[in-house]
Amino acid sequence: MEYWATIGIAILTYAVLSVSLNLLFGYIGELSMATAAFFGIGAYTAAILSMPPAQSIAGLTLSSGVSGYDLNPWVAGVVGVVLAAVAALIISVPAVARVRGESLILLTFSFQLVFSQLLTSMQSVTGGDQGISGLKPLAIFGHEFTQARQAIWFYVVLLIAVVALGMLLGSSPYGRLLRGMRESESAVLSVGKPVIVPKLLVFSVACGIAGTVGVLQSNYLQSVAPASFDVNVSILVVAAVVLGGAGNIWGALLGSVILGGLTPVIRNFTADAHASQWQAIIFGVALFVIIAFRPNGLIPEGSRLRRGRRPQPELSEATPTPDTAHSRIEVTSESRPVALAVDAEPILVVKGLSKRFGGLQAVNDVSFSLPERTITALIGPNGAGKTTIFNLITRAITPDAGSVTLRGADISAMDPREIAIQGMVRSFQDVRVFQKMSALDNVAVAVPQQPGEWAWPLLLRPVSSRRREREVRDRALDCLSLVGLSKVAQQPVGSLSFGDQKLVAIARLIATDGELLLLDEPTSGVDPGSVEGVIEVIQSLRDIGKTVCLVEHSLHFVDKLAEHVIFLDQGRLTAEGSLEELTSRPDLVTLYFGT
Amino acid sequence: MNMELLEQLLVSGIVLGSLYAALAVSFGIIYSTTRVFHLAHALVFTCGAYAAVLTASTFGTPVWVAMIVGVAASILIGLGIQAGPYTIVQRRSKDPINVFIAALAVGIAGTALLELLFTASNRPLTGFPEHTFVVGSVTVTLVDVVSMVVAWLSILAVGLFMTRTNRGRAITAVRTNAGMAEAVGISKKRVYLLVFAIGSAIAGLMAQFVTLNGAATPSMGLRYVLIAFMAVFLGGIGSIKGAAVGGLALGLITMLTGLWVSLDYGTAIAFGVVIVMLIIKPHGLFGRAAV
Numbered sequence: 001m002e003y004w005a006t007i008g009i010a011i012l013t014y015a016v017l018s019v020s021l022n023l024l025f026g027y028i029g030e031l032s033m034a035t036a037a038f039f040g041i042g043a044y045t046a047a048i049l050s051m052p053p054a055q056s057i058a059g060l061t062l063s064s065g066v067s068g069y070d071l072n073p074w075v076a077g078v079v080g081v082v083l084a085a086v087a088a089l090i091i092s093v094p095a096v097a098r099v100r101g102e103s104l105i106l107l108t109f110s111f112q113l114v115f116s117q118l119l120t121s122m123q124s125v126t127g128g129d130q131g132i133s134g135l136k137p138l139a140i141f142g143h144e145f146t147q148a149r150q151a152i153w154f155y156v157v158l159l160i161a162v163v164a165l166g167m168l169l170g171s172s173p174y175g176r177l178l179r180g181m182r183e184s185e186s187a188v189l190s191v192g193k194p195v196i197v198p199k200l201l202v203f204s205v206a207c208g209i210a211g212t213v214g215v216l217q218s219n220y221l222q223s224v225a226p227a228s229f230d231v232n233v234s235i236l237v238v239a240a241v242v243l244g245g246a247g248n249i250w251g252a253l254l255g256s257v258i259l260g261g262l263t264p265v266i267r268n269f270t271a272d273a274h275a276s277q278w279q280a281i282i283f284g285v286a287l288f289v290i291i292a293f294r295p296n297g298l299i300p301e302g303s304r305l306r307r308g309r310r311p312q313p314e315l316s317e318a319t320p321t322p323d324t325a326h327s328r329i330e331v332t333s334e335s336r337p338v339a340l341a342v343d344a345e346p347i348l349v350v351k352g353l354s355k356r357f358g359g360l361q362a363v364n365d366v367s368f369s370l371p372e373r374t375i376t377a378l379i380g381p382n383g384a385g386k387t388t389i390f391n392l393i394t395r396a397i398t399p400d401a402g403s404v405t406l407r408g409a410d411i412s413a414m415d416p417r418e419i420a421i422q423g424m425v426r427s428f429q430d431v432r433v434f435q436k437m438s439a440l441d442n443v444a445v446a447v448p449q450q451p452g453e454w455a456w457p458l459l460l461r462p463v464s465s466r467r468r469e470r471e472v473r474d475r476a477l478d479c480l481s482l483v484g485l486s487k488v489a490q491q492p493v494g495s496l497s498f499g500d501q502k503l504v505a506i507a508r509l510i511a512t513d514g515e516l517l518l519l520d521e522p523t524s525g526v527d528p529g530s531v532e533g534v535i536e537v538i539q540s541l542r543d544i545g546k547t548v549c550l551v552e553h554s555l556h557f558v559d560k561l562a563e564h565v566i567f568l569d570q571g572r573l574t575a576e577g578s579l580e581e582l583t584s585r586p587d588l589v590t591l592y593f594g595t
Numbered sequence: 596m597n598m599e600l601l602e603q604l605l606v607s608g609i610v611l612g613s614l615y616a617a618l619a620v621s622f623g624i625i626y627s628t629t630r631v632f633h634l635a636h637a638l639v640f641t642c643g644a645y646a647a648v649l650t651a652s653t654f655g656t657p658v659w660v661a662m663i664v665g666v667a668a669s670i671l672i673g674l675g676i677q678a679g680p681y682t683i684v685q686r687r688s689k690d691p692i693n694v695f696i697a698a699l700a701v702g703i704a705g706t707a708l709l710e711l712l713f714t715a716s717n718r719p720l721t722g723f724p725e726h727t728f729v730v731g732s733v734t735v736t737l738v739d740v741v742s743m744v745v746a747w748l749s750i751l752a753v754g755l756f757m758t759r760t761n762r763g764r765a766i767t768a769v770r771t772n773a774g775m776a777e778a779v780g781i782s783k784k785r786v787y788l789l790v791f792a793i794g795s796a797i798a799g800l801m802a803q804f805v806t807l808n809g810a811a812t813p814s815m816g817l818r819y820v821l822i823a824f825m826a827v828f829l830g831g832i833g834s835i836k837g838a839a840v841g842g843l844a845l846g847l848i849t850m851l852t853g854l855w856v857s858l859d860y861g862t863a864i865a866f867g868v869v870i871v872m873l874i875i876k877p878h879g880l881f882g883r884a885a886v
Contacts, residue, residue: 029692031692031695090870091870093874094870094873094874094877095873103828103873105632105695106632106821106824106825106828107869107870107873109821109824110821110824110825110866110869111866113817113818113821113862114862114863114866117859117862117863118859118860118863121857121859121860122859231817232703235699235703238696238699239699239700239703242696274711276707277707277708277710277711278707278711279707280703280704280706280707281704281707281708281711283700283703283704284700284701284702284703284704284705284707285700285704287696287697287699287700287703288680288697288700288701288704291684291688291693291696291697291700292680292683292684292687292697293687295687295688295690295693
């Protein structure tokens with residue numbers, strides 16, 4: 001019994017650590033190589049703070065010479081968890097806030113190494129290689145739990161709490177935002193949603209959880225030693241998550257059952273001294289086989305278990321949609337653009353915009369304004385600077401000079417997210433939809449004012465968050481039906497045609513409530529049959545009061561849509577007017593089509 | 596301030612920094628070209644050390660023969676890892692994190708295998724002439740001097756190779772735009788193998804000096820390789836000069852820490868410097884933001 005309980009505790013320890021890493025790897029796609037270090041910070045802090053001060057009896061110092069602070073173990077535990085979370089925050093700031101890619105791996109890996117080194121070298125604080133022993137046992141109101149079969153219940157409770165947190169996160173707007181970030185940070189920013197704070201929060205929560213298991217372990221074992229918190233443990237936890245399947249709590253659990261369960265099995269077959277080596281070899285091989293041949297793990301994200309867990313019948317039935325026949329929006333017979341309303345108030349005014357890339361003057365002193373509720377097209381040969389202008393006015397790139405005013409307010413100093421919140425949102429030439437998420441979730445990410453996408457309201461005001469979430473989903477479905485895609489709301493966007501993906505991107509823009517939509521080549525790569533559908537959708541945008549500015553190559557498309565055309569060549573604004581006016585100028589025709 | 600200590604630590608810092616610089620260049624050329632977070636570089640490093648130790652102890656060869664065998668073993672292992680496991684994963688998935696996980700798998704399994712074969716105990720490499728130079732208050736060993744010279748010669752060689760030869764320029768082409776490079780007839784596969792060969796050779800070379808100064812152990816490589824990673828990030832990805840300067844800086848910081856606190860804290864302080872640097876200059880000292 002005690003033997004099985006010990007194995008159970010090993011499995012549960014890995015399970016909590018894997019679920020915590022999975023929050024990070026699964027939801028935001030970042031890998032931490034320092035799980036064991038944060039686990040260790042919790043354990044060592046709790047141990048050192050709750051130890052009695054060093055006592056000398058007849059000149060001999062007891063308990064490895066480590067001097068403690070004799071704090072209440074619960075207080076010490078809380079401090080341990082907080083320290084783990086704070087340390088995580090510090091480590092992750094450069095990775096999350098400034099540099100991308102593998103830097104979090106590097107920073108966490110190095111942190112792990114430094115942590116292990118400090119544990120052994122700071123002899124007087126940590127007890128060096130021997131660690132610290134002789135801690136007070138795990139106790140509640142004086143009742144002690146020293147046996148594995150008693151202590152295991154603490155682990156069970158912790159695991160249930162952590163799994164519940166993970167599931168809440170997974171099904172919440174917060175989780176949706178995180179998954180969106182995992183696929184495209186720039187797209188999340190472009191619809192006015194935050195990226196840095198949610199990431200930092202997830203990282204510190206995940207590491208705080210690792211610290212919590214550490215606290216529990218030091219109290220249960222009544223000792224801490226550096227070997228439990230070294231880099232190999234971190235690697236094994238990564239292995240458990242990858243084996244089981246990232247982005248999926250059940251996968252992480254399966255991975256840790258294999259991980260925790262395999263060790264005793266190996267011990268039965270090999271000499272004890274070689275067990276950890278065989279474990280590493282088996283895991284190394286298994287990890288490689290999985291990543292090479294089944295990279296989504298044994299239980300991939302979004303497989304049966306997940307769907308069974310949260311059925312959503314109300315979506316397809318309860319809300320009636322205007323496009324039940326899956327037809328695109330009805331368009332009035334008047335499909336030709338009306339003449340430009342000259343006195344229309346300009347919504348956006350751009351003055352003197354310039355940008356130089358090395359030796360290339362990409363945009364050169366461009367000034368224009370966009371009249372409200374009209375469709376403007378930016379046209380011009382390749383390299384004219386059309387997309388660069390989008391990047392400059394949304395501040396994806398910093399201009400060298402120039403000012404941008406949106407509805408009279410200067411937005412030149414804002415960042416892309418603030419600009420999106422102000423009402424100017426853009427799409428991307430390469431769509432940047434969230435491929436693995438459903439069409440509905442893609443659009444729902446963009447709906448503004450969702451309390452549930454912040455951690456505190458999600459936890460503290462669950463009822464109102466949930467009510468708002470229903471509204472958000474209805475709104476997202478409305479936006480999808482506006483582009484004629486409500487039928488495929490539940491399908492992962494990656495499975496839709498490219499044309500439909502572009503429409504999902506447009507629906508995502510509509511959902512932001514932005515007034516000014518910048519569309520970067522909405523029809524490029526779309527098959528000719530679907531182009532008419534895109535045209536109808538964009539016309540309907542004007543009808544619902546939006547202002548549209550698009551970059552487009554197809555003159556047919558521009559002719560059908562745009563009242564106002566801006567012609568760019570080599571970074572300069574060459575001409576402006578209706579398409580008819582521009583095409584009547586032979587010099588422009590030559591520029592555009594060549595001779 | 597203790598001037599004698601300062602002088603000694605400066606010299607030791609330059610010796611250590613040269614080692615780090617060469618390792619950073621060896622890792623950097625692989626990472627910036629292939630985008631593989633080549634953690635198994637640690638295994639390549641360690642295998643080079645073991646190959647030399649085993650050659651010397653089994654066949655009784657002169658130490659320099661053993662060292663050459665060691666470098667050759669590193670090159671073979673490095674090429675094998677790229678041609679085998681990495682290529683298998685790269686063929687199926689574009690996500691660099693998947694190749695990193697493959698690297699992790701190769702790294703832990705390989706290290707454990709070394710432990711099973713040779714136990715975790717220290718295996719020294721002996722026979723290198725023991726000579727110590729004393730200049731004023733500073734002492735430096737012959738091994739250190741040779742290691743420093745070899746380190747900077749390899750860095751110089753890589754630099755010249757990259758800028759003066761067609762194959763070197765092909766590497767730069769693949770690094771900056773792999774698709775376009777393939778379109779003009781450069782074989783990405785060959786370039787990848789080439790950078791793995793160059794990187795592994797330098798790693799194997801430096802492993803010899805680390806072993807001469809200490810001993811081979813199965814897990815010796817990880818620490819050095821992680822420091823090399825840090826140096827690359829510190830200097831800026833894609834820049835040989837950056838990697839070399841980053842490595843030298845980390846070595847100096849690690850050693851100069853000894854002026855104030857125990858050298859045990861050197862790596863921790865160097866790590867702190869890297870974190871601060873990454874906040875101030877996210878693209879490193881010599882790196883440029885991708886446009």
